[in-house]
Structure formats: C-alpha cells, structure tokens
Amino acid sequence: MSDHPTAPVILGDEPGTFPHGVLADRHPAIIRQVREALPYGPERQRALGALLTECTRGTIEPLPADAHDRDRWRTWGTDTYAGRSWFDVPWLWSESWFYRRLLDAVGYFAPGPWQGVDPFRPSKLAELGSPATDEELAALDDLTGRPEHERARALLHGSLWGNRADLGFRLSAEGAEEKAAVPALVADDSERLWSLLAASGAGTLCLVADNAGRELVPDLLLIAHLLAHGRIGRAVLHIKPYPYYVSDATTADVLDAVRRLTGAGGAAAAYGRGLWSALTDGRLVLRAHPFSCAPLPYADMPDDLRADFAAATLTVVKGDLNYRRLVGDRYWPPTTPFAEATAYFPGPVAALRTLKSDVITGLTADTEAALVAAEGRRWRTGGTHALIQVRT
Numbered sequence: 001m002s003d004h005p006t007a008p009v010i011l012g013d014e015p016g017t018f019p020h021g022v023l024a025d026r027h028p029a030i031i032r033q034v035r036e037a038l039p040y041g042p043e044r045q046r047a048l049g050a051l052l053t054e055c056t057r058g059t060i061e062p063l064p065a066d067a068h069d070r071d072r073w074r075t076w077g078t079d080t081y082a083g084r085s086w087f088d089v090p091w092l093w094s095e096s097w098f099y100r101r102l103l104d105a106v107g108y109f110a111p112g113p114w115q116g117v118d119p120f121r122p123s124k125l126a127e128l129g130s131p132a133t134d135e136e137l138a139a140l141d142d143l144t145g146r147p148e149h150e151r152a153r154a155l156l157h158g159s160l161w162g163n164r165a166d167l168g169f170r171l172s173a174e175g176a177e178e179k180a181a182v183p184a185l186v187a188d189d190s191e192r193l194w195s196l197l198a199a200s201g202a203g204t205l206c207l208v209a210d211n212a213g214r215e216l217v218p219d220l221l222l223i224a225h226l227l228a229h230g231r232i233g234r235a236v237l238h239i240k241p242y243p244y245y246v247s248d249a250t251t252a253d254v255l256d257a258v259r260r261l262t263g264a265g266g267a268a269a270a271y272g273r274g275l276w277s278a279l280t281d282g283r284l285v286l287r288a289h290p291f292s293c294a295p296l297p298y299a300d301m302p303d304d305l306r307a308d309f310a311a312a313t314l315t316v317v318k319g320d321l322n323y324r325r326l327v328g329d330r331y332w333p334p335t336t337p338f339a340e341a342t343a344y345f346p347g348p349v350a351a352l353r354t355l356k357s358d359v360i361t362g363l364t365a366d367t368e369a370a371l372v373a374a375e376g377r378r379w380r381t382g383g384t385h386a387l388i389q390v391r392t
C-alpha cells in the first residue's frame, strides 16, 4: 500500500462528518434494503444481522481460511487492520470491506442456490425499467440530425450527469437530484478531452465505469458514438467483478443495459445494435479486474492493469468513488493540481464525476472561495456539482 505523505487520509472516526455517517447510517440502511429486496432464508437473515452489529460496533476480522480471496485481502490490508474498529481504518478500506462482507452474508460466494445472486439487482432493474430511463432514451431521437460534435458533447454530459445520484447515495441524500436542476461544473477540461479523441482517431479508450442503470446507459451511448464516428477504434469497459457500492456496474448490468437499448426502438435501438456488434467483433471489450473492487487507491494498481491503462489513448474514470481512488482518498487542499495528484497514472486520464464526498483537487482559488461562500462544505458532498478534469 502506498503512503503519500502529502494530505491526511480520510477516516470514518469523527462523528458528524460525511464518512462517519456512511459507516454509521448508510451501511445499516443498505443492510435493511437488501433484507427487503430478496427473500433470504433464516441463515442469511442471521448473517445479515451479525454483519449489522459487526460493522457498527465490531472489529475487522481476517477472512476465513477457506475464503477464495483470503490471500488477496491479506495483501490489500486485513493483516494490517485486523482487530481495529471499522471506524479507525481508512474510510475507503472500510467501505470496500463492507461490500465484501455483505456478499458473504447473502451467500454470494458460497456454493449453493444463492451463489452469484446480486442483492442489488432488484433496485438496479427497477431503475433501468423506469419511465425516467424511457424519457432519456426517447431524447436520443431529438439528437439525430444534429452535427456530430454536438451529439458527442451532449453524450459526454449525459455520461457525466448520469453519475449524479447512485443508488447508495440516494439512501442518504434524498432530493439531491432535484436540487441539481441547474448543474454547475466546478472544473471543465472538456476541450482537452476532445483533442485526445479527434475524429480520425484509431486508438483505444478505457472507460472505468461506475454505476449501472442511468449512468451506464449514457456511458455506453458515448462509447457507441465514439466508435461509430471513428474517434476511437476500440473501447475497454472496466466493470466490477462482483456487486459493489450498491449500484456499481457488473457484466450482468452491461448486458441488461445493452438489451434495454436494443429493445427501446428509435435511435436508442440503433445505438444498442452498434454496441452489440462491437461486443461481438471485439471493438468493445469488458474487463472485470479484481482490483476494480480493491480498497486501495489506483496508485497501488497491479502491473497488468497499469499496462492496460498505459496502452490507452485516454482512460476516462467515472464517478465519485473512482475519483477518490484516482487522486487518493485524502483531504487535499482543493487547489492541489489534478495533474499532480494523478502524476503516477500511466497515460492520459480524464475524471468525469459529480461531487459526493470530501475529496477534491484541481479547483482554482476563486472557484473554491465562491463555493465555500455559497454553501460552506455542502458543495463537496451534495451531488449538485460536477467536474471534467483531464491530465494529458
């Protein structure tokens, strides 16, 4: 694990802070939601009850000797953190640990009838099937006929704002979406992004996905557009190997989203067919690397993942959690240059993120002052602001 000495690592140990609230309130709410989502039997209910106690009052324990990923988690930190309270270790670590333990409780990894059953699938499917998704897909018809560069920009913004409210966030930030009706970008390097994705490009785009449903659909539309218009020759979509942070996208979610598009009619269906053929002929590749669910910053990524990103023309990193992992989950001074915090990254990298946690870099002093004057600290976590940051 790396230890950059530059800014304090975020822990969840201070009552009243956002990270503490996630551990103390959001995680118990997620356990309640999972219990209501699927009819787990007595054994699983007991395990969920035990996890509720453990995550709020217990300590971190090593994974059992027969866990398939025990060794991986030892190198990721259980050796270091065993015996400590969930609140006293890096917040990023504690959150990932919660999802790993939650999947244990519902029998996701154990051979048996519940193996591989995503506890968040009911909420993901509800969102994908919602009238709001219908409206977003219908709006694609209005884009048809507009110049290519306008469509590209509209789809980029769809992908950015699709990150506004993930399903976990909605559990504790009711109404954030509505308040963001007049969105505000606190940093916008989009012209630099477009210069990397020129019309005659044949390079590879890596897109590190975040949420399924109403975020993944616009991510896929953007990829379909870039492929269809020759801005890239190939795309690698990094998704999660198992359910994570409630709504993070897995392979099953990508397939659901593509089928939703192909079944929608109009322009959406054409995008869906484009994605289907890109998947079948290898221009769109799915990658579910174990490190995508690691409790660590990307600065600690393994060599094979580093090589993937190094070979890309551009890596687009989506969402709040990925941003925390990209720059390091630390209380950076907000004017810390984004290029400095991502200097280790092996190629050009762009962050598309709505602000839902304390971490922030790359603001001008004026922007920071204006945000603080208007909102105190609320702008950091409210999900009403967004950024597009690029390091070439």
Ligand SMILES: O=P(O)(O)OC[C@@]1(O)O[C@H](CO)[C@@H](O)[C@@H]1O
Residues within 6 Å of the ligand: 022, 026, 095, 163, 166, 168, 169, 210, 211, 245, 318, 319, 320, 321, 322, 324, 356, 357
């Ligand atoms: O990565 P995403 O979906 O944009 O956001 C994830 C999130 O909701 O979860 C964390 C708190 O649990 C925060 O980083 C952020 O608020």
